[in-house]
Every structure is written in C-alpha cells, then in structure tokens.
Amino acid sequence: MNSQKFTSPILEARNLNIYYGTKKVVKNLNMKIGKQTVTSLIGPSGCGKSTMLRSFNRMNDFIDSFHYEGEVLFEGSDIYRSKIDVTEFRRRIGMVFQKPNPFSSSIAKNITWGPKINGYVGDLNELVEKSLRRAALWDEVKDKLNDSGLALSGGQQQRLCIARAVAMDPEVILMDEPCSALDPASTLAIEDLIHDLKKEYTIVIVTHNMQQAARVSEYTAFMYNGDLIEYGPTSKLFASPDEKLTRDYIVGRFG
Amino acid sequence: MNPVESPASAAKPNLFQNKRTLRLVKERVFFGIIFASTLLALGFLFYLLFSIFHQGWDHLSVDFFTNFPSRFPAKAGFKSAIYGTVWLGGLTLIFSVFFGVGAALYLQEMSPRNRFTSWIEISISTLAGVPSIIYGMLGLGIFVRFLDLGRSVLAGALTLSLLIIPVIIIASREALKSVPDSVRMASYALGASKWQTVRDHVLPSAIPGVATGVILSMARAMGEAAPLILLGALTYVAFIPGSPMDSFTAMPIQIFNWASRPQEAFHDLASTGIIVLLGFLMICNSAAIFIRSRWGKRL
Ligand SMILES: Nc1ncnc2c1ncn2[C@@H]1O[C@H](COP(=O)(O)OP(=O)(O)O)[C@@H](O)[C@H]1O
Numbered sequence: 001m002n003s004q005k006f007t008s009p010i011l012e013a014r015n016l017n018i019y020y021g022t023k024k025v026v027k028n029l030n031m032k033i034g035k036q037t038v039t040s041l042i043g044p045s046g047c048g049k050s051t052m053l054r055s056f057n058r059m060n061d062f063i064d065s066f067h068y069e070g071e072v073l074f075e076g077s078d079i080y081r082s083k084i085d086v087t088e089f090r091r092r093i094g095m096v097f098q099k100p101n102p103f104s105s106s107i108a109k110n111i112t113w114g115p116k117i118n119g120y121v122g123d124l125n126e127l128v129e130k131s132l133r134r135a136a137l138w139d140e141v142k143d144k145l146n147d148s149g150l151a152l153s154g155g156q157q158q159r160l161c162i163a164r165a166v167a168m169d170p171e172v173i174l175m176d177e178p179c180s181a182l183d184p185a186s187t188l189a190i191e192d193l194i195h196d197l198k199k200e201y202t203i204v205i206v207t208h209n210m211q212q213a214a215r216v217s218e219y220t221a222f223m224y225n226g227d228l229i230e231y232g233p234t235s236k237l238f239a240s241p242d243e244k245l246t247r248d249y250i251v252g253r254f255g
Numbered sequence: 256m257n258p259v260e261s262p263a264s265a266a267k268p269n270l271f272q273n274k275r276t277l278r279l280v281k282e283r284v285f286f287g288i289i290f291a292s293t294l295l296a297l298g299f300l301f302y303l304l305f306s307i308f309h310q311g312w313d314h315l316s317v318d319f320f321t322n323f324p325s326r327f328p329a330k331a332g333f334k335s336a337i338y339g340t341v342w343l344g345g346l347t348l349i350f351s352v353f354f355g356v357g358a359a360l361y362l363q364e365m366s367p368r369n370r371f372t373s374w375i376e377i378s379i380s381t382l383a384g385v386p387s388i389i390y391g392m393l394g395l396g397i398f399v400r401f402l403d404l405g406r407s408v409l410a411g412a413l414t415l416s417l418l419i420i421p422v423i424i425i426a427s428r429e430a431l432k433s434v435p436d437s438v439r440m441a442s443y444a445l446g447a448s449k450w451q452t453v454r455d456h457v458l459p460s461a462i463p464g465v466a467t468g469v470i471l472s473m474a475r476a477m478g479e480a481a482p483l484i485l486l487g488a489l490t491y492v493a494f495i496p497g498s499p500m501d502s503f504t505a506m507p508i509q510i511f512n513w514a515s516r517p518q519e520a521f522h523d524l525a526s527t528g529i530i531v532l533l534g535f536l537m538i539c540n541s542a543a544i545f546i547r548s549r550w551g552k553r554l
Pocket residue numbers: 020025043044045046047048049050051052063065
C-alpha cells in the first residue's frame with residue numbers, strides 16, 4: 001500500500017489522526033515525502049487532501065475544532081510537539097492556496113514583506129526580480145511593480161503568490177489545488193512553472209485533476225475518506241494500481 | 256416540426272393566472288406610500304433648514320467667528336464655542352481611536368472565544384444604546400469629582416469618548432470582520448506572527464470602515480450638549496482653552512444657552528450657531544466619504 005520508503009524524507013506523517021470536533025478526517029495515516037520530489041495528493045472532494053496538506057505547515061492550527069494524534073516530522077523533528085518556532089518552519093515550508101490571495105499592497109511589497117518580517121538581510125530589489133523571474137512573471141509586471149497585487153489577472157495573481165512563496169527561500173512548497181480557480185492557459189503556465197521549480201524545491205500538490213497529477217508529479221498518493229489508499233510512483237499508480245479503489249477512481253467510476 | 260402545433264402543448268391546461276392588473280395596482284399603491292413618506296421627511300428637513308437659515312443668515316459674519324459671547328446680541332460671537340469644540344474634538348479623537356480601535360482589534364483578532372469575551376461583547380452593544388445624559392452623569396462622578404479633573408476640556412473629552420467608544424468598537428469590528436480570512440492565511444503561511452498580520456494586512460484593509468465609523472461617531476459627539484451640560488461645562492466663556500485642564504464651552508452648549516434666553520435676538524444667534532455646527536458636521540461627513548473612496552480605490 002505505502003510503497004514509498006525514502007530513507008531520509010523531508011516530511012513524514014506517522015500514525016496521524018486528524019479530527020474536526022468529533023469527526024475524524026485523516027485516519028492513522030503514514031506517509032513519507034522524499035526530498036526534491038513532486039508529490040500529488042488526489043482523491044474525491046472531502047477526502048482530507050487539504051487537511052493533510054495543512055498539517056505539514058500547521059495551518060490547521062487556525063481551525064478551532066482541530067485536534068490531532070500522531071506525529072508530523074519535518075527533517076526528522078516533530079513540528080507539532082518539539083519546541084521549534086512555528087513561524088520559523090513556516091518560512092521553510094511555503095504554501096500556495098486554492099484561491100489566489102495576494103496582498104492588496106504593491107507587487108514588490110507582496111514579495112518583500114515575508115522576507116522582511118523574517119529578518120532578510122540581502123538586497124530586496126534583487127530578491128523581487130529573482131523571485132518574479134522564478135515564477136515566470138517578471139516580464140509581465142516589471143514596469144508596474146508599484147501597482148497593487150490585486151490589479152493582476154487571476155493567473156498572474158497565482159504566479160505572484162508562488163513568487164511570494166519562493167522569495168522566502170523555502171525547502172518545501174505546498175500547493176492546494178493551485179489551478180482550480182484559473183483558466184486553461186494560466187493552468188498550463190503554472191504547470192510549466194512546477195516543472196521548473198522541482199529542480200530546487202520539494203513540492204506537494206493537491207489536485208482533483210488526474211491529468212494534472214500525471215503531468216506534474218513523480219509520486220502520487222490517493223486518499224479516500226481519510227485513508228491513504230495507495231501511494232507510489234505516478235506512472236505505476238496510473239498504469240497499474242494495486243488497489244481496486246484506486247483503479248475505480250482513476251477510470252472515473254466515482255469522484 | 257413546429258413546436259407550437261405539438262399535441263402536448265395544445266392539451267396543456269393553463270396553471271398560471273397572471274392577475275396582471277391587480278399586481279400593477281398594488282405596486283402603484285406601495286410606490287405611492289413610500290414616495291409620500293420620503294417627501295414628508297424631506298419637507299420637514301427643508302422647512303427646518305429654511306427657518307434656521309432665515310433666522311441666522313444675517314448674523315453670519317466674520318465678527319461671529321471672532322467675538323466672544325456677550326450680553327449684547329449685536330456683539331456676541333461664537334469664538335470660544337468653536338475653539339472649545341475643536342479642543343474637545345481633538346482630545347476625544349485621540350482617546351476614542353486609541354481605546355475604541357484597540358478594543359475592536361483585541362475582540363476581533365486576539366481574544367479567545369469564551370464566556371468572558373461574549374459577556375464583554377453583549378455589554379458593548381448595550382452601552383452603545385445608553386442615552387448620552389447617562390454618560391454625563393458617569394463623567395461627572397468619575398472624571399469631574401473622583402479624578403478631580405474639574406469642569407475641564409479633559410473631563411469633557413473623556414466623557415464624550417466613553418459615549419462613542421462602544422459605537423467605534425462595533426463599527427471597527429465590522430470592518431475587521433469583512434477582511435477575508437485568506438489574507439490572514441497568506442500572512443501566517445509566510446511565518447508572520449499574529450501582530451505582524453494584523454498590523455500590516457488586516458488593519459490597513461479595514462481602515463476605510465474604521466475611519467468611517469470614527470468620523471460619524473465624532474460628528475455625533477460634537478453635536479452633544481446634554482452630557483457636557485451635566486458635567487457643568489460653562490455657558491459663558493470669554494476665553495479660549497489653553498490647556499486640557501481649562502474650562503470650556505462648546506458649540507451645542509452655546510446654542511442651547513442662546514436659545515433659552517428670552518430676547519428674540521439671541522434666538523437668531525442660536526440659528527447662526529446651528530448653521531456653523533451643521534457646516535462643521537458636513538465637513539466631517541465629507542471627510543468620511545472622501546477617505547472611504549480614496550482607500551477603496553487602493554484596495
Ligand atoms: N474548517 C473545517 N471545520 C470542520 N470540518 C472541516 C473543515 N475543513 C474541512 N472539514 C471537513 O473535513 C473533511 C476533509 O476536508 P478537506 O481536507 O478540505 O478535503 P479535500 O481537500 O480532500 O476536499 C471534509 O469532510 C470537510 O467537510
């Protein structure tokens with residue numbers, strides 16, 4: 001079932017149970033994410049993909065009814081129990097949300113704000129250019145860096161959010177259905193970007209689009225109803241899944 | 256095939272009875288009623304404005320702004336009242352913004368959800384509905400007597416601040432509530448603390464709403480006479496307050512004083528005072544609209 005045995009995973013969930021109130025939405029889940037891999041989380045709506053993703057940078061903490069059992073390890077140390085500074089590892093694990101959410105401030109400030117509050121001492125102008133180039137947005141916005149981030153199109157906004165995450169020099173980037181609010185052209189642009197980014201970062205991406213999972217990721221995990229049903233190399237999972245449930249989902253029998 | 260002639264539609268009984276005329280009549284009647292009530296309200300407003308301008312316009316001169324009040328209507332001016340209101344307004348603005356917006360930030364962004372918090376929330380909504388004269392009594396007891404501030408501008412400003420802080424809290428909380436959570440999440444995901452998130456993203460986005468609430472409640476406070484009279488603000492002041500501890504008068508108090516004199520000439524002066532006060536409040540309201548549209552565009 002869980003075929004991935006990375007020897008030094010960058011992220012790992014151990015016997016993780018997540019509850020919202022009394023409702024259990026992640027069930028005794030074990031999963032290792034390898035360094036510098038792109039991993040897709042797929043599964044029907046409501047199966048716990050976003051919840052699982054948010055547990056990797058503790059964004060579930062903001063949900064009042066959230067509680068958990070088990071461990072989540074980032075480079076071997078438990079981000080929930082040990083005394084690491086929450087804000088410090090959130091710098092090292094970036095996140096891109098389903099709906100583009102740039103700040104209303106200028107494009108440049110969207111990039112520089114995070115590094116600034118985290119004590120960045122390098123050249124901020126350089127960082128703006130580098131990050132926007134990294135997110136394939138520089139040419140489109142270089143003449144309007146002082147315009148509001150909200151003045152951009154949806155696809156540009158999402159690339160700005162990726163640039164904002166990249167500017168923090170993270171090790172991991174978590175993406176929750178980053179293309180679901182975008183048109184096909186912007187979706188392609190972002191998929192290209194993910195291809196490009198995977199040379200430097202570990203990427204975990206939630207998607208309900210199986211073609212997308214097949215296109216961008218090396219590993220795919222299929223979740224169903226809070227369980228991790230199957231997790232393996234993307235080509236294997238799509239071509240010859242071990243579980244009947246996975247096969248049924250992939251051929252579109254439900255979901 | 257022509258769909259109109261299809262046997263199915265020919266056999267269909269008509270289940271919709273339109274009653275077109277009746278609906279039209281009802282609409283007309285309803286429209287007439289609301290239009291008439293609007294006209295009535297506007298009529299009273301214009302009558303009021305007309306009679307005030309009719310009585311007060313002649314006295315509106317430079318002298319009115321530069322003279323202190325006097326026993327002689329011809330020499331009486333509004334200077335000490337205007338300066339008093341400016342002093343009161345400045346101090347009230349400082350206190351009410353500091354405590355009102357601070358409390359709103361605490362309640363909306365920081366406080367734990369528990370019984371104590373909801374008790375505070377209920378108390379604030381209740382306080383927002385308490386008549387202003389009660390605040391006057393409170394101010395007299397606490398600021399004038401207990402804290403021994405006397406009948407000073409400071410005591411007056413603190414009392415007016417108490418009066419409007421509940422409203423500012425409620426308006427500011429609404430403004431904070433309307434900032435989408437996605438902004439907070441974006442900020443936290445970058446490793447920001449709660450305070451950094453609120454300071455740099457939530458509060459700036461809420462500024463138009465907060466400013467509107469502050470300015471409108473300031474306008475209300477500047478029009479209040481009752482609590483200040485209860486505090487013992489003076490009605491005859493022939494000097495300008497030089498410090499927060501000086502005694503004072505204010506526009507609504509001076510207007511009240513003139514209106515309650517027996518001589519007709521003073522009644523006209525009261526109308527002139529009302530014109531100036533209305534002008535002052537209109538400037539406040541325009542500022543609120545201006546801030547709203549300026550910031551609205553930026554966001
Ligand atoms: N904030 C929340 N409070 C309570 N229940 C939630 C919350 N967010 C998600 N859930 C529930 O948890 C389950 C998993 O949700 P989610 O992780 O968003 O699924 P997915 O991303 O796979 O669609 C769903 O049943 C959903 O209704």
